[in-house]
Amino acid sequence: MEQSFNDKRIVRAYREVARKIVKKEGLYHNMDQAELKEQTAIWREKFKTKEMTERDKINIFALAREAARRITGLEAVTVQLIGALVLGDGKVAEMKTGEGKTLVSLFVMYIEVIRGNRVHLITANEYLAKRDREEIGQVLEYLGVSVALNEAQLDKFQKKAIYTADVIYGTAAEFGFDYLRDNMVRAWEDKVQSGLDFVLIDEADSILIDEARTPLLISDKKEEDLSLYQDAELLVQSMLKDDYEIDEQKRFVWLNDAGIEKAQRFWQVESLYLEETQNFLRITMLALRAHFLMQKDKDYVVLDDEVLIIDPHTGRALPGRRFNDGLHQAIEAKEGAAVKEESRTLATITIQNYFRMYKKLSGMTGTAKTEEEEFKEIYGMDVVVIPTNLKVNRQDMPDDIFYTQKEKGRAIIYEVSWRHDKGQPTLIGTSSIKNNEWISGLLTDANIPHQVLNAKNHAQEAEIIAKAGKRGMVTLATNMAGRGTDIKLDEDAHQLGGLAVIGTERHESRRIDLQLMGRAGRRGDLGFSKFMISLEDDLLADYDSKRWIKLREKLLRRAPRTGKPVNKLRLHTYVYEAQKRLEGANYDLRKELLSYDEVIDLQRKMVYQERNELLQRQKLGISSEKILREIAEQTFKVTGDEQTMEEAYKRQEEFLAGTSFPMSMEEIKREDPDVVIEKLINWHKGQREKIPAETMSAIEKEVYLNLMDQMWVMHLDEMVQLREGIHLRAYAQQDPLVMYQKEGGELFKKFQSEYHFYFAHALLELEPDGLVMG
Ligand code: ADP
Numbered sequence: 001m002e003q004s005f006n007d008k009r010i011v012r013a014y015r016e017v018a019r020k021i022v023k024k025e026g027l028y029h030n031m032d033q034a035e036l037k038e039q040t041a042i043w044r045e046k047f048k049t050k051e052m053t054e055r056d057k058i059n060i061f062a063l064a065r066e067a068a069r070r071i072t073g074l075e076a077v078t079v080q081l082i083g084a085l086v087l088g089d090g091k092v093a094e095m096k097t098g099e100g101k102t103l104v105s106l107f108v109m110y111i112e113v114i115r116g117n118r119v120h121l122i123t124a125n126e127y128l129a130k131r132d133r134e135e136i137g138q139v140l141e142y143l144g145v146s147v148a149l150n151e152a153q154l155d156k157f158q159k160k161a162i163y164t165a166d167v168i169y170g171t172a173a174e175f176g177f178d179y180l181r182d183n184m185v186r187a188w189e190d191k192v193q194s195g196l197d198f199v200l201i202d203e204a205d206s207i208l209i210d211e212a213r214t215p216l217l218i219s220d221k222k223e224e225d226l227s228l229y230q231d232a233e234l235l236v237q238s239m240l241k242d243d244y245e246i247d248e249q250k251r252f253v254w255l256n257d258a259g260i261e262k263a264q265r266f267w268q269v270e271s272l273y274l275e276e277t278q279n280f281l282r283i284t285m286l287a288l289r290a291h292f293l294m295q296k297d298k299d300y301v302v303l304d305d306e307v308l309i310i311d312p313h314t315g316r317a318l319p320g321r322r323f324n325d326g327l328h329q330a331i332e333a334k335e336g337a338a339v340k341e342e343s344r345t346l347a348t349i350t351i352q353n354y355f356r357m358y359k360k361l362s363g364m365t366g367t368a369k370t371e372e373e374e375f376k377e378i379y380g381m382d383v384v385v386i387p388t389n390l391k392v393n394r395q396d397m398p399d400d401i402f403y404t405q406k407e408k409g410r411a412i413i414y415e416v417s418w419r420h421d422k423g424q425p426t427l428i429g430t431s432s433i434k435n436n437e438w439i440s441g442l443l444t445d446a447n448i449p450h451q452v453l454n455a456k457n458h459a460q461e462a463e464i465i466a467k468a469g470k471r472g473m474v475t476l477a478t479n480m481a482g483r484g485t486d487i488k489l490d491e492d493a494h495q496l497g498g499l500a501v502i503g504t505e506r507h508e509s510r511r512i513d514l515q516l517m518g519r520a521g522r523r524g525d526l527g528f529s530k531f532m533i534s535l536e537d538d539l540l541a542d543y544d545s546k547r548w549i550k551l552r553e554k555l556l557r558r559a560p561r562t563g564k565p566v567n568k569l570r571l572h573t574y575v576y577e578a579q580k581r582l583e584g585a586n587y588d589l590r591k592e593l594l595s596y597d598e599v600i601d602l603q604r605k606m607v608y609q610e611r612n613e614l615l616q617r618q619k620l621g622i623s624s625e626k627i628l629r630e631i632a633e634q635t636f637k638v639t640g641d642e643q644t645m646e647e648a649y650k651r652q653e654e655f656l657a658g659t660s661f662p663m664s665m666e667e668i669k670r671e672d673p674d675v676v677i678e679k680l681i682n683w684h685k686g687q688r689e690k691i692p693a694e695t696m697s698a699i700e701k702e703v704y705l706n707l708m709d710q711m712w713v714m715h716l717d718e719m720v721q722l723r724e725g726i727h728l729r730a731y732a733q734q735d736p737l738v739m740y741q742k743e744g745g746e747l748f749k750k751f752q753s754e755y756h757f758y759f760a761h762a763l764l765e766l767e768p769d770g771l772v773m774g
């Protein structure tokens with residue numbers, strides 16, 4: 001993106017500082033490693049108590065620049081220093097592909113460590129984490145800063161060790177999972193993470209925006225009747241057009257009255273909206289979604305009787321990953337594949353809420369400006385566009401828009417073929433596997449050798465993409481694949497105009513188009529880019545503006561079939577509008593995800609905090625007697641009609657079941673509740689006096705934690721169910737989010753009183769004689 005006026009103003013100020021850093025070039029030239037290390041240590045000590053001035057900053061950067069020069073041979077240029085300064089201020093720096101962001105990260109990390117912050121460096125995948133840890137890690141280590149790599153396969157002890165490092169490299173998911181797992185441990189010492197100070201996110205848009213669509217989730221298997229999914233699929237197959245409504249934009253489908261009636265008859269229930277019929281409702285909704293909204297070969301593929309998710313950004317199948325909360329099962333039923341057990345959520349957090357916990361956050365990427373508003377609103381980060389070091393020499397052509405797919409395909413092959421004949425390397429971008437295969441077939445028919453980027457392994461991917469700049473090479477890649485790897489041109493390719501990028505579809509956001517284009521013309525290289533699209537592309541076929549639909553139909557009806565692009569000026573505006581519309585819709589979806597997660601986030605923070613306090617103590621923070629009294633009062637002091645009393649008696653029975661409390665239910669019913677409560681508490685006091693206080697504390701803590709965890713997981717599951725079902729009730733003219741907040745809050749209160757109830761019950765169950773120590 002172009003720099004705005006504001007960007008220019010901001011950058012101007014940073015540039016002053018960057019220039020001063022470059023001027024200090026000689027300052028650390030004559031210091032040997034020991035002296036540089038010593039300087040690092042001095043600074044680290046100094047800024048524990050002192051504020052860092054601009055002069056300090058300049059010196060710190062100059063030293064890091066000297067170290068980088070020695071170890072990597074790279075001399076950081078002014079714009080790289082500007083980028084680093086921007087990042088150090090907790091902003092997003094947009095720096096084009098190939099500008100050397102890996103080196104930029106060095107400065108930010110070094111100065112943050114000196115400021116006393118532990119640094120997490122997030123990369124798009126494990127391959128890049130490892131690569132960058134080696135490249136930049138060696139410079140940091142040269143300066144006496146410790147560096148580690150966070151990987152999925154590490155055990156608890158290894159994890160604990162890596163988290164003691166000053167700088168830790170890894171993927172967002174790995175750090176997020178560590179956080180979640182840390183809040184499931186049973187002993188304080190088992191935690192591995194060491195605080196969330198400063199995080200620098202590379203490929204920030206990919207992580208904070210694209211990945212942020214799916215929350216992180218730890219789960220296990222849940223027992224349930226899987227045949228219900230097949231039943232629901234049958235039900236949905238019998239639905240007629242009048243039974244349901246679909247909102248394609250919002251990707252939402254719901255039943256209208258006729259459909260609801262049909263479903264109720266099918267499941268043989270009076271209403272779908274009762275507590276006991278919730279599961280039917282949920283599974284019906286899932287089947288509807290699976291059937292009408294989820295598209296085969298777009299959202300998922302079926303391979304060997306297995307349903308695999310397609311990553312919407314790379315277009316690759318994701319083995320092992322499943323859609324959440326039963327959707328995967330519903331799709332399996334739809335496709336006639338074996339329905340596998342549903343998993344139960346044990347812990348979950350959104351990417352957004354995970355990263356918002358850091359004290360300081362910053363990010364760098366080639367494409368951020370288009371998503372400026374989201375970075376600001378969700379993460380509180382400004383986006384600053386950093387100018388490129390050399391002028392961009394890429395020729396970006398306006399789109400060729402064809403009438404039909406077929407014509408588009410032919411034109412793409414023609415375009416690629418003459419470029420290939422002259423030896424210019426070409427990168428063809430597609431947005432789905434389906435398209436990728438289609439184009440690959442066309443290329444093969446035309447005898448154009450090409451490499452296809454659909455590897456499942458990031459290291460291989462990097463190898464392929466690195467070769468894409470060789471003379472005559474044709475590379476066909478789903479979008480975003482190979483992010484983070486530079487495409488270097490060989491000598492011949494330079495002569496022939498550099499890399500040509502052909503986009504075969506406009507993506508669902510301009511940002512991803514720009515990312516693809518940015519593969520060419522890096523670091524002042526020559527380059528070319530053009531999108532070749534058609535009126536039949538999903539983007540344009542699905543765009544539901546009335547004026548557009550009319551125009552598109554007219555154009556398609558009159559299509560001259562000459563193979564030439566449509567010659568209409570306004571068309572580009574429509575393409576842009578369609579894209580903007582989708583961007584907006586996707587942003588709304590992410591915001592919605594976040595507003596829902598905020599309800600759980602609050603609860604999660606409360607529970608995690610209580611857990612953390614408990615883990616650090618030898619015993620409970622609250623008096624167990626107080627809990628017992630509270631629960632006893634809720635349980636025994638009940639008044640109401642006959643039915644309420646029946647339920648209350650049941651609850652009382654449950655409360656006392658398995659205890660040797662000497663009063664029978666008959667006696668309790670006759671007695672004044674206050675008397676019962678006093679008796680119960682005194683009896684319990686007597687019981688616990690027979691148990692050594694220390695043992696008692698340990699047992700209490702263990703039991704409390706156990707129950708809290710168990711019921712928290714159940715509660716999470718209930719929240720998930722609530723979330724699934726809530727949209728249906730939007731039908732009844734209520735704002736689903738408001739309902740979710742309200743009912744979610746009630747569920748949370750229920751959760752709290754439930755685990756206190758079972759805790760009090762467990763206290764009563766304790767038998768001093770039966771206690772086995774050990
Ligand atoms: P980005 O992440 O911004 O796309 P990389 O960090 O992958 O870019 O760097 C791209 C290439 O530029 C690498 O080969 C790197 O070694 C090189 N590079 C980075 N900084 C400099 C520099 N100051 N001078 C020369 N080459 C550099």
Ligand code: MG
Nearest residue numbers: 101102484485
């Ligand atoms: Mg990079």
